[in-house]
Amino acid sequence: MLSSRLGVLMSAALLAACASTPLPPWPTHPSSSSKDAAATRPQAPVSTGRVVPPPLGTSRGQVETAPVADSPLQSRDIGQEAPAADLPYSPAVAARFPAPDVRYDTPGLEPGRRSFSTNAEIADWLHALAGSSRRPTLTELITMGTSQRGVPIHALVITQASGTDAVALDNSKRPTILLIGQQHGDEPAGAEALMVLARELSQGLLEPMLQRINVIVVPRANPDGAQAGQRVTANGVDMNRDHLLLNTPEAQALAKLVSKYRPMAVIDSHEYTVIGRYLQKFNAIQRYDALLQHATTVNEPEFVTKAATQWYLEPMRKALGDQQLTADWYYTTSTNPNDRTLSMGGAQPDTGRNVNGLKNAVSLLVETRGVGIGRTDIQRRVHTQVTAITSALQTTAERASDLQQVRSFVNRDISSQACRGNVAIEAVQTPEKREVVMLDPNTGADVAQQFDWNSSLHLRTQKTRPRPCGYWLSAHASAAAERLEMLGVQVMRVAEPGNVLADTYSENSRQTMDRPDVRGTAADSAPIVRVGVTPMRGSIDIPEGSYYVPLNQPLANLVVAALEPDTQSSFFANRIIDDLGSVARIMAIPSLVFDDND
Incomplete structure (x- = not known):
């Protein structure tokens, strides 16, 4: 049975440890x-x-x-x-x-x-x-x-x-x-x-x-x-x-x-x-x-x-x-x-x-x-x-x-989780057995059968990484920046060069394939690029005209889905970003100057 509250208020120590927002009461009846x-x-x-x-x-x-x-x-x-x-x-x-x-x-x-x-x-x-x-x-x-x-x-x-x-x-x-x-x-x-x-x-x-x-x-x-x-x-x-x-x-x-x-x-x-x-x-x-x-x-x-x-x-x-x-x-x-x-x-x-x-x-x-x-x-x-x-x-x-x-x-x-803890990168359905009732095509009677059932109610996390403070995109990744803005994400343009602590992606493997879907293959015109990557920590130069996508915003989880390159739905896998060198995970709050209109 689901809890009747959004969550129990955490102790001050626990709140300090995870820096999350205090949970309001979960209303079981309309307010x-x-x-x-x-x-x-x-x-x-x-x-x-x-x-x-x-x-x-x-x-x-x-x-x-x-x-x-x-x-x-x-x-x-x-x-x-x-x-x-x-x-x-x-x-x-x-x-x-x-x-x-x-x-x-x-x-x-x-x-x-x-x-x-x-x-x-x-x-x-x-x-x-x-x-x-x-x-x-x-x-x-x-x-x-x-x-x-x-x-x-x-x-x-x-x-x-x-x-x-x-x-x-x-x-x-x-x-x-x-x-x-x-x-x-x-x-x-x-x-x-x-x-x-x-x-x-x-x-x-x-x-x-x-x-x-x-x-x-x-x-x-x-x-x-x-x-x-x-x-x-x-x-x-x-x-x-x-x-x-x-x-x-x-x-x-x-x-x-x-x-x-x-x-x-x-x-x-x-x-x-x-x-x-x-x-x-x-x-x-x-x-x-x-x-x-x-x-x-x-x-x-x-x-x-x-x-x-x-x-x-x-x-x-x-x-x-x-x-x-x-x-x-x-x-x-x-x-x-x-x-x-x-x-x-x-x-x-x-x-x-x-x-x-x-x-x-x-x-x-x-x-x-x-x-x-x-x-x-x-x-x-x-x-x-x-x-x-x-x-x-x-x-x-x-x-x-x-x-x-x-x-x-x-x-x-x-928004409060930026730079803290871990974030899940990819998850898959959980295989189960389930009885489903269909109809006999001749008599119309109920027919109950046991099926192999892929459940989305309990996902299995396949990959996690430390949650970054945000992502850097090169000026060549303007198409990605535009798509993020269409989604409602805040994207900031860098006005002056700088230097930040970041994880860049080192490619380990590459495979070109059709994009899989629960129905078989998603109807699409182009195959995807599945890569295996290893994040590599170090300082990188941030040039003027490139982009910063902060994770201290409400749509941060959508940003992760788009910009972590080694998932089938990512901008890299689907060729909106064409180079692993055009995206990096920013691992400390950056001291950068951004355009005023951002």
């Missing part, structure tokens, strides 16, 4: 100020044949949208959906997933429709919401960036703060929650659900939550992939493995949004494969309506993980159960037909889930059944997303002040 959120929490009326929350379906009028012109992007318009999947299961399996009592009404969910909402329809929907809000609620449609094929990537800011800019949201003292949909273009239920939620937050049942929280909604993060009906972006990169490297404009757009608004919670909406590999390997079909997972990567803050599990996932599972929807931990299996192992979402700091966790946000993955089954059960899939995400919104409202306290503590604690 007194958060309890006020109960008054603003939507209360569903009791009525037969309806579900919570009632107005999230046909009980509200549909947002008016303008006629949609044909898209100029011709790869395959989402309005011309691929042929329906030939589902290899019986009516008995289909009977396990009845439609919900409520129906949702986005353009892509209209009766008789063969396609999901197009990029233009989503843009029209968001424009209509942004133009129809009334005080105290404010909405603003932001163009976060542009996809590789020139499609705008939109975010809708919904708030009752004094304004919709980042400063106004920060001054409101309300936590901001970011909702992201369709990073993978062939996973449409998240986008449809977020369109519904954007409407209900801006002008519907969920609007009272805005007295406690700010919300940013990104219904479709990968518009090119959605238009083509494919998982990856236009250049073949899986953007959900690109949140540390930021090689795609789509991942860069999300990184800049997160850096600007600093959300305390991020919900990443996906769908998972139902048949495919599971039928081929196990002669079974996926059973669960939702698969859930919080951030699980090396150096993830302990108390952010506690908040994710106790405050978010436990109520979310209950909310799903109350709607007769099933849930389990997220898992997948590799594309290798001979590999019968199931793996939770990975431990690498490259996914949105893990990178946002290293930004000290509660970061959750919500996956619904969907990949490979076309429009089958689409109302149930959207209902599952709406139910899970509404629970996350309610938690954020009820725990508003508690989340502020955790964020403040974690930011100060991480």
Whole structure:
């Protein structure tokens, strides 16, 4: 059982030894100020044949949208959906997933429709919401960036703060929650659900939550992939493995949004494969309506993980159960037909889930059944997303002040650890055995099987090093400095030459390989460089125009993930830094002069 407190206050001697920040009490119930959120929490009326929350379906009028012109992007318009999947299961399996009592009404969910909402329809929907809000609620449609094929990537800011800019949201003292949909273009239920939620937050049942929280909604993060009906972006990169490297404009757009608004919670909406590999390997079909997972990567803050599990996932599972929807931990299996192992979402700091966790946000993955089954059960899939995400919104409202306290503590604690103790460099999943229930493809009956299971809940640390005070980057590593700044990291430019105590990296081995992933290999265009290194201590000269990245900042653990070269996700392994001599670990507080604008 998890402790009911963030931690016991340490003795003065222990605090002096580790120089960490004193731990605040861990609230087992919402704080007194958060309890006020109960008054603003939507209360569903009791009525037969309806579900919570009632107005999230046909009980509200549909947002008016303008006629949609044909898209100029011709790869395959989402309005011309691929042929329906030939589902290899019986009516008995289909009977396990009845439609919900409520129906949702986005353009892509209209009766008789063969396609999901197009990029233009989503843009029209968001424009209509942004133009129809009334005080105290404010909405603003932001163009976060542009996809590789020139499609705008939109975010809708919904708030009752004094304004919709980042400063106004920060001054409101309300936590901001970011909702992201369709990073993978062939996973449409998240986008449809977020369109519904954007409407209900801006002008519907969920609007009272805005007295406690700010919300940013990104219904479709990968518009090119959605238009083509494919998982990856236009250049073949899986953007959900690109949140540390930021090689795609789509991942860069999300990184800049997160850096600007600093959300305390991020919900990443996906769908998972139902048949495919599971039928081929196990002669079974996926059973669960939702698969859930919080951030699980090396150096993830302990108390952010506690908040994710106790405050978010436990109520979310209950909310799903109350709607007769099933849930389990997220898992997948590799594309290798001979590999019968199931793996939770990975431990690498490259996914949105893990990178946002290293930004000290509660970061959750919500996956619904969907990949490979076309429009089958689409109302149930959207209902599952709406139910899970509404629970996350309610938690954020009820725990508003508690989340502020955790964020403040974690930011100060991480910043205080610079130059002290050790830091984990790399960790891997733990092999276990676990029983998982799937469905018989003919009878629809539950089939429980024991599987080899790679758990991300208990990571095994593979490598640690003394925690540096910061990192030095040569002037030639400007691309790395730019990516770090996009991630929200403070990077300082050296104005005058100096000398510092540092660990440089001596290379012991080198191997070129594909970047491994829990699904097999990450979709990427270039192999990675895996090196073995030995840190070598000594004084180094620091030239003018080079960079210093201090670790006495809240995103220090993200910096470690990017700059330690001998991990598969690092900037060096992925060729953003092309020379080991362009990075060093600074082992004493440097006496350097930096540019004023830093």
